Amino acid sequence: MEKRYLFTPGPTPVPPQVLAAGAEPIVHHRGADFREIYASVLGRLKDVFRTEADVLLFTASGSGAMESAAANLCETGDRVAVVSHGSFGERWVDICEQHGLDVHAIRYEWGERPDPDEVGAAVRESGAGVVFCQQSDTSTGVVSDVRALKEAVGDATLVVDAVSSLGAVPLETDEWRIDVVVSGSQKALMAPPGLAMVSVPAHVLERTKPSRSFYFDWRRNKKAQDALDAAFTPAVSIIRSLDVALGLLLEDGLDAAFARHVRLGRAARAGAKAMGLELFSPDDDTAAVVTAIRAPDGVDADELLAHLRDRHGVTLAPGQQHLKGKIFRIGHIGWVDVFDIASALAAVELSLTELGADIERGTAVPAAFEAFESPVAA
Amino acid sequence: MEKRYLFTPGPTPVPPQVLAAGAEPIVHHRGADFREIYASVLGRLKDVFRTEADVLLFTASGSGAMESAAANLCETGDRVAVVSHGSFGERWVDICEQHGLDVHAIRYEWGERPDPDEVGAAVRESGAGVVFCQQSDTSTGVVSDVRALKEAVGDATLVVDAVSSLGAVPLETDEWRIDVVVSGSQKALMAPPGLAMVSVPAHVLERTKPSRSFYFDWRRNKKAQDALDAAFTPAVSIIRSLDVALGLLLEDGLDAAFARHVRLGRAARAGAKAMGLELFSPDDDTAAVVTAIRAPDGVDADELLAHLRDRHGVTLAPGQQHLKGKIFRIGHIGWVDVFDIASALAAVELSLTELGADIERGTAVPAAFEAFESPVAA
Numbered sequence: 191m192e193k194r195y196l197f198t199p200g201p202t203p204v205p206p207q208v209l210a211a212g213a214e215p216i217v218h219h220r221g222a223d224f225r226e227i228y229a230s231v232l233g234r235l236k237d238v239f240r241t242e243a244d245v246l247l248f249t250a251s252g253s254g255a256m257e258s259a260a261a262n263l264c265e266t267g268d269r270v271a272v273v274s275h276g277s278f279g280e281r282w283v284d285i286c287e288q289h290g291l292d293v294h295a296i297r298y299e300w301g302e303r304p305d306p307d308e309v310g311a312a313v314r315e316s317g318a319g320v321v322f323c324q325q326s327d328t329s330t331g332v333v334s335d336v337r338a339l340k341e342a343v344g345d346a347t348l349v350v351d352a353v354s355s356l357g358a359v360p361l362e363t364d365e366w367r368i369d370v371v372v373s374g375s376q377k378a379l380m381a382p383p384g385l386a387m388v389s390v391p392a393h394v395l396e397r398t399k400p401s402r403s404f405y406f407d408w409r410r411n412k413k414a415q416d417a418l419d420a421a422f423t424p425a426v427s428i429i430r431s432l433d434v435a436l437g438l439l440l441e442d443g444l445d446a447a448f449a450r451h452v453r454l455g456r457a458a459r460a461g462a463k464a465m466g467l468e469l470f471s472p473d474d475d476t477a478a479v480v481t482a483i484r485a486p487d488g489v490d491a492d493e494l495l496a497h498l499r500d501r502h503g504v505t506l507a508p509g510q511q512h513l514k515g516k517i518f519r520i521g522h523i524g525w526v527d528v529f530d531i532a533s534a535l536a537a538v539e540l541s542l543t544e545l546g547a548d549i550e551r552g553t554a555v556p557a558a559f560e561a562f563e564s565p566v567a568a
Numbered sequence: 569m570e571k572r573y574l575f576t577p578g579p580t581p582v583p584p585q586v587l588a589a590g591a592e593p594i595v596h597h598r599g600a601d602f603r604e605i606y607a608s609v610l611g612r613l614k615d616v617f618r619t620e621a622d623v624l625l626f627t628a629s630g631s632g633a634m635e636s637a638a639a640n641l642c643e644t645g646d647r648v649a650v651v652s653h654g655s656f657g658e659r660w661v662d663i664c665e666q667h668g669l670d671v672h673a674i675r676y677e678w679g680e681r682p683d684p685d686e687v688g689a690a691v692r693e694s695g696a697g698v699v700f701c702q703q704s705d706t707s708t709g710v711v712s713d714v715r716a717l718k719e720a721v722g723d724a725t726l727v728v729d730a731v732s733s734l735g736a737v738p739l740e741t742d743e744w745r746i747d748v749v750v751s752g753s754q755k756a757l758m759a760p761p762g763l764a765m766v767s768v769p770a771h772v773l774e775r776t777k778p779s780r781s782f783y784f785d786w787r788r789n790k791k792a793q794d795a796l797d798a799a800f801t802p803a804v805s806i807i808r809s810l811d812v813a814l815g816l817l818l819e820d821g822l823d824a825a826f827a828r829h830v831r832l833g834r835a836a837r838a839g840a841k842a843m844g845l846e847l848f849s850p851d852d853d854t855a856a857v858v859t860a861i862r863a864p865d866g867v868d869a870d871e872l873l874a875h876l877r878d879r880h881g882v883t884l885a886p887g888q889q890h891l892k893g894k895i896f897r898i899g900h901i902g903w904v905d906v907f908d909i910a911s912a913l914a915a916v917e918l919s920l921t922e923l924g925a926d927i928e929r930g931t932a933v934p935a936a937f938e939a940f941e942s943p944v945a946a
Contacts, residue, residue, distance in 0.1 A: 194593065194601065201594045201804060212805060213591035215572065216579045216760055218883045223572065249629050249762050251800035254783045288782040376801060382594055384627050384762050384803030402780060404666040405632040422629035423754060425762030425803060426579060427590060505596045 195504045197534040199328045199354055199480040199521030200377040204431070205438060208381055208525075212431035219426050225418050227426075227433050232415065234436035235387055238356060238379070238444065239371055241363040243391035246411045249425045252353035252374030255386035257285050258406035259349045259370055263320050265399045266290035271318035271346070273304050273339070276327030277510040278351055286322065289402065294318055300513060301330045301470055301482075310342030320347045326355035328377075329510045331471025331482040331519065333359055337366040347397060353377055353386075357439055358451045358523045359478050369394050378447070378479075378523040380439065381432040384425045449566045451478035454522035454531055460561035461535035461554035465542075470517045475566075480507070482519045483538075486547045491518045497541045504537040528562045575912040576885040577706045577732055577858040577899030579754040579761045582809070583816060586759055586903075590809035597804050603796050605804075605811050610793065612814035613765055616734060616757070616822065617749055619741040621769035624789045627803045630731035630752030633764035635663050636784035637727045637748055641698050643777045644668035649696035649724075651682050651717070654705030655888040656729060664700065667780065672696055678891060679708045679848055679860075688720030698725045704733035707888045709849025709860040709897065711737055715744040725775060731755055731764075735817055736829045736901045737856050747772050756825070756857075756901040758817065759810040762803045827944045829856035832900035832909055838939035839913035839932035843920075848895045853944075858885070860897045861916075864925045869896045875919045882915040906940045 196203050217224045235245040248254055264270055270291045272282040275298035286293045294316035298304055304323070313321055321343050326333045333355060340348045349370040352361055356371070357378035363371050370390060376383035390408050401407035405422065414421040439447060458481035459469055470482035485491035491508060492515045498504040509517035520534045535554040542549050574581050595602045613623040626633055642648055648669045650660040653676035664671045672694035676682055682701070691699055699721050704711045711733060718726045727748040730739055734749070735756035741749050748768060754761035768786055779785035783800065792799040817825060836859035837847055848860035863869035869886060870893045876882040887895040898912045913932040920927050 194595070196594060196596060198596050201596060201801060204594050209591040209593070209805075212760075213587040215587065216574060216582050216754075217572070218574060218576050218579060218885075219761070221877060221883050249627065250632070250783065251627050251802065253800045254628070257782045260782075285782045288779065288785070374801070376594075382590075382803065382805040383597070383801045384806060401666065404635045404638075404663045405628065406783075407666070422631045423579060423752070423761045424629065425760065425806065427587075427760040428762060428803065428806070499599060505599050507596075 192503045195533060197520050197530060198505055198507045199519060199523055201383045202377055202380065202521060202524030203526065204380055204382055205435065205525045208431045208435045211434040212382060212427040214430060217426055219420055219423055224426055227430055229418055231429055231433040231436065234433065234440060237440055238436060239363050239389045240361065240365070241389050241391065243389045244412055244415065245387050245389045246408060246415060247424070248386045248406060248411070249384060249422065250386045251383065252372065252386045253281065254406060255372045255374070255388045256281065256351055258388055258403065258408060259322070259372060260285050260289045260291065261403040261406055262398045262401045262408045263347060263349070264289065264291050267292060268320070269294065269316060269318050271296055271313045271316050271321045273309055273321065273323035274298070275302055275304055275330065275332055276300050276324065277329035278324050278327045282322040282351070301332060303332050303472065304334050304339065306335060306338035306342040309339055313343045313346055318346060320349065322349045323351065325350050325352040325361060326359065326479045328354040328480050331477045331480045333476045333479060336361065336368060340366055340368055347394060354479050354523060357444065357447055360448055363389055375428060375432050379432065380435040380524040382428050384428040385432055451522060452566050453562045454478070454526060454528065455481060456561040456564060457528055457531045457558035458520050458522055461531065461558035464553040464557035465539050465549045467549070479523050480519050480521045482517045484517055486542065486549060489542065489545055489547050490515045494518060494541055494545060497545060498537055502537050502541065504534065506534065528559065531558050570881045573882045573911060575898050575908060576883055577755065577897060577901055580758065580899060580902030581904065582758055582760055583813065583903050586809045586813045589812040590760060590805045592808060595804055597798055597801055602804055605808055607796055609807055609811040609814065612811065612818060615818055616814060617741050617767045618739065618743070619767050619769065621767045622790055622793065623765050623767045624786060624793060625802070626764045626784065626789070627762060627800070628764045629761065630750065630764045631659065632784060633750045633752070633766045634659065634729060636766055636781065636786060637700070637750060638663050638667045638669065639781040639784055640776045640779045640786045641725060641727070642667065642669050645670060646698070647672065647694060647696050649674055649691045649694050649699045651687055651699065651701035652676070653680055653682055653708065653710055654678050654702065655707035656702050656705045660700040660729070679710060681710050681850065682712050682717065684713060684716035684720040687717055691721045691724055696724060698727065700727045701729065703728050703730040703739060704737065704857045706732040706858050707891070709855045709858045711854045711857060714739065714746060718744055718746055725772060732857050732901060735822065735825055738826055741767055753806060753810050757810065758813040758902045760806050762806040763810055829900060830944045831940045832856070832904060832906065833859060834939040834942060835906055835909045835936035836898050836900055836913070839909065839936035842931040842935035843917050843927045845927070857901050858897050858899045860895045862895055864920065864927060867920065867923055867925050868893045872896060872919055872923060875923060876915055880915050880919065882912065884912065906937065910936055
């Protein structure tokens with residue numbers, strides 16, 4: 191009977207009408223009823239990706255769509271560059287290495303934001319034809335300036351992992367000439383996990399190599415989608431959910447979503463600082479996806495998370511790899527409002543007190559509300 | 569408001585409690601609540617696969633799990649054999665060719681059942697170390713004798729596609745020494761599409777090559793599952809559904825499910841024959857997964873299917889490739905009972921009459937009920 195609170199940056203909480211849509215009776219993926227939903231979701235994905243290009247929809251986690259880029263754009267031995275500043279940057283490295291690519295990693299400290307000029311110079315020097323990067327690395331809360339990264343890498347094909355950022359922060363795929371964008375259903379798109387997407391414009395499709403993956407073969411999947419078919423039986427119930435979720439997102443408008451995420455980030459940061467905690471993620475409006483916070487002296491972040499979960503039913507996200515035990519993260523992507531942030535902060539405050547940490551009490555929630563109210567420039 | 573009837577061999581109808589489980593609030597895939605479900609579903613999968621081996625669970629269509637076998641068991645240039653007697657046999661060929669394998673296809677006419685002795689001889693002659701086959705090729709309704717196939721191929725690694733047959737017809741993975749079994753959530757397992765599984769015993773894991781897939785890497789996925797973790801954010805809502813569905817299946821017992829499928833197949837065949845139609849799938853108890861029926865003279869099967877769907881809200885499956893327009897298929901896997909078969913037959917009878925075909929009326933449904941009642945040997 192205990193209530194549960196999910197404040198992680200993916201999977202994220204899902205609106206009830208999105209859950210309900212996923213529980214409708216199963217329809218056949220080649221029938222007229224499904225085709226209507228499929229056409230709707232594919233159209234809405236283009237609107238959210240801000241692209242005229244095909245958005246290929248896979249039944250997979252986001253990592254599957256990430257791999258599809260390496261499998262379709264590169265041949266074994268190709269020199270590629272990866273911009274890495276967190277756990278998901280290292281995922282690009284792992285994927286590319288498993289595909290036998292010659293990886294030039296442009297690494298930043300976790301928590302640093304990549305410098306476009308440096309990246310441009312490093313890419314030119316490396317001779318890489320394909321560059322992989324994150325828009326948001328959820329492991330740190332850093333959001334990169336992918337528009338500037340594309341300008342800096344010039345004609346190289348830029349593949350942007352926007353799994354946690356699409357729908358949360360601006361990403362003008364066509365206007366910024368981003369070659370390939372990868373995303374997933376379970377983050378800012380407010381749907382259950384199980385679907386991944388990749389935008390593949392015509393000029394990129396021309397540059398593809400023979401796919402080393404059958405399931406993630408862009409051409410096979412595009413050919414099917416062009417006929418409003420799916421190459422393989424898709425997760426029809428999650429597609430229904432995603433269609434409803436994208437409808438909600440687009441009805442409010444993406445600009446409203448972007449402004450809300452900025453304000454939620456402000457609220458989370460203001461609350462954390464008010465109780466005397468130190469931020470790990472940047473202390474500015476770019477950090478609109480997730481707020482990463484250092485555990486106070488004498489408290490292990492994982493111990494805090496276990497306490498939050500076991501004692502209070504509240505799930506936050508841990509630090510990954512070398513940040514494990516040092517930081518914890520509050521997600522503010524998707525179906526999240528300021529009362530969720532207030533609850534997360536209040537639960538952290540209560541738990542830290544219960545764990546004996548010396549923190550300021552009663553200040554976090556009012557600070558969060560105040561920061562949330564400050565206006566966002568259009 | 570029109571009711572819809574889904575009688576396809578995948579996706580199949582799903583019990584309401586399975587749908588409802590999928591609509592529960594999203595839980596984090598690394599939290600305690602999910603781990604409990606995950607442990608349950610992984611244990612139940614072993615019970616349904618009748619194996620002590622690890623059953624790896626992927627967020628993907630069945631074809632993804634099929635590809636995982638080629639990506640993990642074979643190196644480029646490896647000689648492999650494919651037993652093909654339908655559309656999904658050709659899928660094995662396509663997957664293996666995309667992976668640069670040297671494919672020796674052992675082809676049968678669509679609708680024929682592979683002869684184990686012939687297959688054994690052909691495999692030995694080919695020198696293939698890995699053999700891919702179907703237990704059930706849903707395109708034709710043929711169910712192979714995979715126990716005999718394994719005996720015939722000896723030490724070669726046998727990979728069985730049981731996507732549409734697992735839970736419908738007996739498959740004793742360990743007892744029959746089947747090396748690798750692939751399945752999916754959306755067929756006889758009575759859950760929504762979106763999950764695929766593959767059983768990988770220790771002796772097979774030892775034979776793996778460096779995976780050419782990151783997402784479908786058996787070792788990476790096994791390592792995560794061993795820690796009750798998932799390598800990538802899984803489709804948590806479908807996993808909840810699958811857990812409930814497997815619980816229902818195992819509560820009744822697999823033997824009850826196998827007997828029901830035999831009797832449903834009898835009912836479908838008896839009904840089709842009673843109205844004067846000719847069967848395409850075998851006219852015996854092996855055809856327990858799907859009944860394939862030839863369209864009567866002068867009627868295009870696809871026209872019949874469109875009529876069924878548009879006029880009566882009834883979805884059956886078409887013939888694939890060269891059988892398109894010639895046959896139609898009634899699925900009887902999963903959450904199907906004899907009244908579903910009766911409805912499907914009655915709808916076919918009505919639609920054929922409306923299309924001007926010369927068929928016997930009023931005989932199919934009683935014949936189906938009678939055949940369903942005939943006892944099945946244990």
